[in-house]
Structure formats: C-alpha cells, structure tokens
Amino acid sequence: MAGNDSSGKQKPLFTLQWHVTARCDQRCKHCYMHKSETYPSEIKNELSYEDCKKIVDDFVKTTSIWGFRPRISFIGGDPLLRKDLYQLIDYAYKKGAQVVVLGNPYHVTEESARKMKELGVCRYQVSIDGMEETHDYFRKPVSFKDSVRAIKILNKTGIRTAVMFTLSKKNSDDLLKVAELCCKLGVYEFDFARLIPIGNGADMMDELFSPAEMREFLLKVHNGYESLKKRYTTKFGTKENLWKPLYYELGLIKDKDIDSLDDNSDMVVGGCSIGINYIPVLADGTVYLCRRLPISIGKVPENSFRTIFINSKKADEMRHLHNYGCSKCRLCAVCRGCPAISKAITSNEFARDPQCWF
Amino acid sequence: MIEYIQEKYLQGEQKPLMYQPITPKEEQVFRYVKNGSLDKVMSCAVCGMCG
Numbered sequence: 001m002a003g004n005d006s007s008g009k010q011k012p013l014f015t016l017q018w019h020v021t022a023r024c025d026q027r028c029k030h031c032y033m034h035k036s037e038t039y040p041s042e043i044k045n046e047l048s049y050e051d052c053k054k055i056v057d058d059f060v061k062t063t064s065i066w067g068f069r070p071r072i073s074f075i076g077g078d079p080l081l082r083k084d085l086y087q088l089i090d091y092a093y094k095k096g097a098q099v100v101v102l103g104n105p106y107h108v109t110e111e112s113a114r115k116m117k118e119l120g121v122c123r124y125q126v127s128i129d130g131m132e133e134t135h136d137y138f139r140k141p142v143s144f145k146d147s148v149r150a151i152k153i154l155n156k157t158g159i160r161t162a163v164m165f166t167l168s169k170k171n172s173d174d175l176l177k178v179a180e181l182c183c184k185l186g187v188y189e190f191d192f193a194r195l196i197p198i199g200n201g202a203d204m205m206d207e208l209f210s211p212a213e214m215r216e217f218l219l220k221v222h223n224g225y226e227s228l229k230k231r232y233t234t235k236f237g238t239k240e241n242l243w244k245p246l247y248y249e250l251g252l253i254k255d256k257d258i259d260s261l262d263d264n265s266d267m268v269v270g271g272c273s274i275g276i277n278y279i280p281v282l283a284d285g286t287v288y289l290c291r292r293l294p295i296s297i298g299k300v301p302e303n304s305f306r307t308i309f310i311n312s313k314k315a316d317e318m319r320h321l322h323n324y325g326c327s328k329c330r331l332c333a334v335c336r337g338c339p340a341i342s343k344a345i346t347s348n349e350f351a352r353d354p355q356c357w358f
Numbered sequence: 359m360i361e362y363i364q365e366k367y368l369q370g371e372q373k374p375l376m377y378q379p380i381t382p383k384e385e386q387v388f389r390y391v392k393n394g395s396l397d398k399v400m401s402c403a404v405c406g407m408c409g
Contacts, residue, residue, distance in 0.1 A: 065380055066388060261390060269390040277388070310384055319387060 013098065014068035015273075016059050016305075017075060017280040017291060020085065021046055024077040025106050029138050030129075030166050030201040032292050033077070039199075042283035047301075049084045053091055054301035055281065060095045062305045068277065071098040077283070080107035086115055093120035100125065102164075105143070105150030113157040123188070124154050125162040128178050130171035138171070151185050161185075165192040168207035172217055176224040183232035191237025192221075194355065196292040197344045205345075211357035218246045241271045244335040245358035258334055266321050271335040275319045279309055289315055292340035293349055318349070325352040 022033060022042035033039060047055070056072070063070040072092045079085050080103050093099050101116060102125040116124065126147050129135045135144040147163075154161045163182045165175055175192060182190040197205050209217060218240070225236045247253040261269045268276070272290075280291040287298045287308050297315060298308035309315060321327045324336060325348075337353025345354045 066384060067380065068388075265386075267386065275387070276390075310381075310387065 011067060011069045012277065013071045014063045014066065014277045015071045015073055015279075017073045017278065018055075019075050019077065019280065019282050019291065020052070020079050020088065021077040021082045022283045023081045025081075025104055026078075026139050026143070028129075028200065030168065030195050030204060032196055032199040032201055035199045035202070036294060038282055038284065038286055038294070038296075041286070045284040046082075047283065047285050049087065051285065051301050052084075052088055055285075056088075056092045056095055056097065058301060058304050058306075060092075060097055062309075065306070069098060070096065071100065073100040073102055075102040076104075078104040078107065080104070080112065086119060089116065089119045089121060098122060102126075105146040108150035108153055110153055110157070113153050113159060117157050117159050121159055123160045123162055124150075125164055126150055127164050127166065128182070129166050130174035131177050131181075134171045134174050138166075148181075148185065151182075151187060155186050160188040162189040162191070163187050165190070166195055167192045168195040168204060169209060169213075170204075170207050172209075175221060176228075179224065179234075179236070180228060180232075183228055183234040187234050189235040189237055191239045193239060194338065194341060196338075196340050198292065198294065198340075202344075208345075209355055211355055214242060214355045215246065215357045218242060222246065222250075241335050241337055242353070242356055244271060244331050245356065248331060248358075253331075253334075255330075258331065261334060267333075268319055268321060268336060269333045271333075272337070272339060274336075274339060275309075275315045279305065289318060290340050293343055295343075295349070323350050325350055326356070329358065331358065 019033070019042070022039055024031075024034070027034060033042075059072065060070045074085065074089065076082075079101055082088070089099050089101075099119075099121050100123045101121050105126050108124070108126075113124075127139075128144070128147050129138045132144040135147070136142065151161050151163070163178070165171070165178055167175065179190050195201055195204060195207060197203075197208065222243075228234070229236070244253060270276075274289045274293070278290075280288045281300055282288065282291075285299045285301065286296050287300055287305075289295060289297055289312075295314055297312040300308070317323050318339065321332050324332060325342075326332050326335075326337060329335070337356050339349040341355060342351040342353055343349040345351075
C-alpha cells in the first residue's frame, strides 16, 4: 500500500497547512492573519487553481520521496469561501493526500458537509474559544451557536470533528467547560493553543499567563482531562509543548524516554513541529516555517517544497539545539517551547519560551 | 519535461533535486519522525491540529 513502508508499517504523516484564502467572515480579536504584513498580498495575490494543482503535485511527490504520507489541511481565512475548494479537495484526495479542513462554521450545511464527505475529507476543525458569551466576544455574535450547529451536522455526516481553543487569560476559566461540551457533542478531538500576540492579537499582551500561572493552569487542565477521559471518548490533544515539562515533573516522561531519543547530534527530535514534518503555505504562496512565526523561507509553486524545506538556512538553524536560549534544558531536544511566542514577545525566535517555568 | 531532464542528465548534468532519491541530510532531518520516536514524547508534530 502507498501509505505503508517496506515493512508494512504505516508511514508517518507530513502536513501541509495551506491557507488557501485569507478571506474570512470574522475579525477575531486574536487573529494572527488579519493586520499581518502578508495580509494585503494574500488578499490581492490569491493563488490560481492551476498554481494550486502544481503545489499539490509537488507536495505529494516530495513527501513520497521523503517516505511520508501527505496530509493537506485546507485552512483560511475560511477555506469554504474559495469557490474551487471542492475541486481542490477532489484533486488532492485523488493524488493520495489525506484531506482535512479547518474552517468557520458559517458555511457548513448538510449539503456542504455531504459534499466534503463524498470528496474524502476525513476531519473538519472548528474553533471554540469559550462558552457562548466569551466565544462570541472573541469572534462575533451567534458564532458559538453556529459552531455547535456545524459540529452536529458534521458528526451526522460522518466527518470527524475537531475543536481548537485559543488560550488566553480571558477565556482560561472556560477551557474545561468547552472540553466537556465537546465530549457531550461527540467531538473526536479537542485541543488548545496558546494565544500568539501577533496580528490582531498584538493588542492582547496582557492576556498571556506568567510562567507560574501557566504551570498551574496546565496542571488543572491535566487533572480535568483525566476526569473527562473516564466518562467520554473524545481525545485530548497535546499540541502544547509546555506539557513536556509538566509531564516530566509528574513522571509521565522519564529520563530514559529522552535518553533513548537524544543521540547528542545537536538535532531536535520532537516537540514543536517546525522543520520536522509540517510546512505552512499562505494564500499568495509564501512559505513559512510556522504560520504564527512570520519568517518567510520561500515561495511556491515557483520553488519546490524540497528545496525550500531542506535548503532553508533558517529551517536548518531551527533544527539545531545549540541555537536555542533553552539549549541546556534537559527537555530541549523534545520540546523547544514555542518559538512563535518567543518571537512575538522578545523578537527572537530562539529565546527561551517566556511562559516556560521549567 | 521529464524527457528533457533525462537528456540533460545523460549529457552529464546533475539531476534536479526533485528527481533525486532521498539525500543523507534529509534522512537525518526525518529520522525521528520515521521511527515513531515522536509518539513517545507526545509531540505537536504528530497531532495534526493546526490553526
């Protein structure tokens, strides 16, 4: 099978996070895209369908050479605002990519959900950033109710649902309530990501936890998740890299786990996915190392993913531990904190994560 | 295009990168992803929930 290696083991995934449009029905208070440097170009120079096909071809071929299964996450703005999105999904799926959509709830209808299911979409991710009042404060009125409506339709259609929560002080008290709501709604996976104070979110510096508050919060969420896991089947993601120091302190990651991975080669071996198995592309073809870390490393389809990802000096720097302010940390090789938060707060992506207590 | 590249290759020019097999540098970059080690330390790189 194309998705397996020579020993029959399933190949790992390599993800293209593809912002196929910057157009959006919302102006969220924490949006990293709107007010960004690239936004005007993303609106003006949205890639044509023909260029998008070239990008799919290159990505699928490159990941095949590297020995990965290709996963394409179509995101925006709201990807459903692209009139040719279904064509693009169809093209990507038929080329062998696993297809995921991350979008707003507004254009999810029984018809659009059925269409996405038929075309091979395996997961649809929406955002819920708090219970109704808090969520609608961040996004727009009635957005919360619409997200719940969309989840119910997607579940009924048979597309797995995922919910992402953008964490700040403003909504932190709601996180476990939203997690439980997701469990009750039958959401497949729930996770959260820290607010990155860039774009619209640059005005929200005061909403970031201190290191001590971050630890206290994660411990509370860990215990909350453990309780929910006993009653529900929803999975809880561990995208947040600062789980590592907490798990280490709780004995859930042991020294032998780290020693078995780190071969003293100065290379990162886990944690943040920058430079490992993930690449974001903006609506105008600009390639970043992380969508929330505004450093361009190339442009597609003019250049190939292979050349950009492997030859980029910045990508190489970010794969080497000695460049990081936390390089002496026991956990650096499997964590790195969040370089996007470091960059947003200190202007240096290699600085120690300002919210890490370890 | 492929024929053109093959002809150039036969004339002694190096194949463009996209027609070469995986390089030692690429093997090194991806080694931990491929052997499943990342799963052991619960990584962002395996979650697939972006945004």
